[in-house]
Amino acid sequence: MNKTAPIIPRYTDAEHAPAWRRALAEAVTRPAELLALLNLPEEPAAESTADAFGLRVPRGFIARMHPGDRRDPLLLQVLPDAIECQAVAGYLADPLGEAAAMAAPGLLHKYRGRALLTLTGACGIHCRYCFRRHYPYAEANPSGQHWDQALAYLAADPSLHEIILSGGDPLSLPDERLAERVAELAAIPHLRRLRIHSRLPVVLPERITDELLDWLTGSRLRPVLVVHANHPREIDADVRDGLRRLGAAGIPVLNQSVLLRGINDAADTLCALSEALFEAGVLPYYLHQLDHVQGAAHFAVDDARARALFKEIRSRLPGYLVPRLVREQAGEPAKTPL
Ligand SMILES: *Cc1c(COP(=O)(O)O)cnc(C)c1O
Ligand code: SF4
Numbered sequence: 096m097n098k099t100a101p102i103i104p105r106y107t108d109a110e111h112a113p114a115w116r117r118a119l120a121e122a123v124t125r126p127a128e129l130l131a132l133l134n135l136p137e138e139p140a141a142e143s144t145a146d147a148f149g150l151r152v153p154r155g156f157i158a159r160m161h162p163g164d165r166r167d168p169l170l171l172q173v174l175p176d177a178i179e180c181q182a183v184a185g186y187l188a189d190p191l192g193e194a195a196a197m198a199a200p201g202l203l204h205k206y207r208g209r210a211l212l213t214l215t216g217a218c219g220i221h222c223r224y225c226f227r228r229h230y231p232y233a234e235a236n237p238s239g240q241h242w243d244q245a246l247a248y249l250a251a252d253p254s255l256h257e258i259i260l261s262g263g264d265p266l267s268l269p270d271e272r273l274a275e276r277v278a279e280l281a282a283i284p285h286l287r288r289l290r291i292h293s294r295l296p297v298v299l300p301e302r303i304t305d306e307l308l309d310w311l312t313g314s315r316l317r318p319v320l321v322v323h324a325n326h327p328r329e330i331d332a333d334v335r336d337g338l339r340r341l342g343a344a345g346i347p348v349l350n351q352s353v354l355l356r357g358i359n360d361a362a363d364t365l366c367a368l369s370e371a372l373f374e375a376g377v378l379p380y381y382l383h384q385l386d387h388v389q390g391a392a393h394f395a396v397d398d399a400r401a402r403a404l405f406k407e408i409r410s411r412l413p414g415y416l417v418p419r420l421v422r423e424q425a426g427e428p429a430k431t432p433l
Contacts, residue, residue: 115301119219119267122153126175133170134162140177148228148390150175151221156298159331168326168358172222176393179223183392188229190387192425201237202245207428209290210249211259212237214276217267220298224353224394226386232263242276250283257288258316266295266302274310281315289316292351294323297330300337308344318346321380325352325359327367335375342376349380352418354401355394362407369408369416379418384433386423402433 112120123129126141129152141150152173160169196205203211216232218225237245249255258280265273280286291311295302311318320341324330330338341348350372352359359365369379382405385395396404405420421430 113270113304113306115295115299115304116269118153118155118299118301122151122219123157124149124151126150129157129170129174132157132162133160133164133167135165138174141175144175144177144179148175148179148223148225149221151218153219153299155300155333156220156329159328166357168364169328171358172224172325172355173220175223178393179390181392182389186387186389186392188389190226190425191423193227193230195426197235199237199244199248200241201235202248204248204252204255205428208254209257209259210252210255211261212245212265213262214260214265215263215268218262218264219267219295219302222294224355224385224388224391226388226391227263228388228390246279246283249280249286253285255285257290258286259290259292261292264293264295265291266293266307270304270306270310274306277310277314277316286316288319289314290319290321292321292323296320296322296337296341296348297324297334300333303337303340308340308346311346312344319349320346321349321351322377323351324368324372325355326364327371330368330371330375335371338375338377348375348377350377350418351381351383352379353383353385353394354396354404354420355385356396358394360396360400360404362404362411365404365408366411369412369418373416379416381430382418382420383430384420384422398433405433 127137129150130137150173156169160167193203196203198204198210201213203213213230213232213235214237216230249258277289280289322338338348352368354360359368372379384398384401385391401420409417420433422433424431
């Protein structure tokens with residue numbers, strides 16, 4: 096995500112835009128407004144930092160924050176902080192070496208049997224720790240001729256069985272567009288599974304529309320959805336209901352989290368997150384060690400603490416509620432367990 100990321104297309108007639116697109120368009124993008132909504136004092140540094148990777152947070156997500164709490168774990172995930180501008184050794188613009196894995200513009204082939212399309216640079220929320228916060232979406236954009244290039248690459252490699260839609264957030268695209276893309280992908284006979292990685296079901300539960308369920312369940316490709324929540328308070332009643340609808344439609348839903356200092360680096364928090372996910376019909380999948388992306392060093396939890404936390408949650412939860420603690424390493428064909 097960067098400043099050149101495509102802007103979410105506007106409907107000319109706002110009345111006809113689905114509710115979720117209106118909610119997306121009404122997301123808060125000015126730190127001063129966010130802080131005022133939470134009864135917190137203005138922070139000039141948040142304004143200048145937001146220039147490089149803008150603030151974006153849906154109003155429904157803000158409603159889950161605690162007013163007056165500057166250390167609120169949901170607020171810390173989105174509020175730009177001057178500390179992001181400090182260079183830290185080992186923290187890079189492309190920490191996972193994705194430029195080297197680009198098989199066609201916007202098509203990453205770095206995992207065996209799976210390829211990943213970054214269909215859009217737009218997201219419903221901007222997460223300060225995002226490992227793609229400096230990703231070159233403008234060039235790595237699989238639309239127009241690039242789309243044909245991506246399809247040709249996928250069609251030519253019969254070892255590929257799964258296509259992952261990632262981003263950005265693929266669900267920030269309209270359902271009609273996604274349905275078209277998926278139909279073209281489903282025409283490639285060796286593809287079996289369609290995986291969607293999205294934070295929208297958590298940050299904007301209105302996104303779970305009937306149209307979405309239609310194209311996800313109507314394809315020849317077996318769907319699997321990986322959502323992204325880091326803290327139990329992200330899962331309120333609306334989010335739980337939306338996630339349950341996905342489950343009721345027969346779509347397996349998994350969650351990945353990032354271990355974040357000051358946000359979820361406590362065994363109680365991680366256990367409560369797993370419990371809340373299961374209530375919503377979602378299984379915890381990954382707990383990621385932070386990718387060393389420029390601007391996110393202040394969220395890092397060292398490996399020794401991560402292991403100790405993991406040991407603690409494993410001793411407290413049933414096995415199926417324990418996510419895998421992993422790190423992604425540039426050039427490796429799969430995640431590395433810690
Ligand atoms: C790890 C990862 C994948 C691949 O996941 P596996 O479940 O290990 O195949 C895809 N997309 C993103 C964003 C990931 O972090
Ligand atoms: S939603 Fe995902 S891709 Fe978008 S900013 Fe957050 S972590 Fe990054």
